[in-house]
Amino acid sequence: MSSGLLATKHPHRVQEQYYQSGEKIAAGNADEAKAAAVNAITTLDKAAGKGIIHPNNAARRKARLVKKLNALRNSNNHSIWTEPISY
Secondary structure, eight states: OOHHHHHHHHHHHHHHHHHHHHHHHHHTOHHHHHHHHHHHHHHHHHHHHHTSSOHHHHHHHHHHHHHHHHHHHHHHHHHHHTSOOOO
């Protein structure tokens, strides 16, 4: 398999993993979003290591995913504290 064919196939896999994790984060399910983000981060690291995408591109995408995931986590934790406490 030529490196050109390999390079044209893998960005689609990377892109699919990245966008699927973003969709799961937007859906609001924290458990599925975390699993999807871990898969996307692994895929990004592998692609950057093989030279499919630039390492800075992978780092930027990972940072954006983690930022969205942390915002989801913080919004879920915040809703717990806004409920009234009963004694």
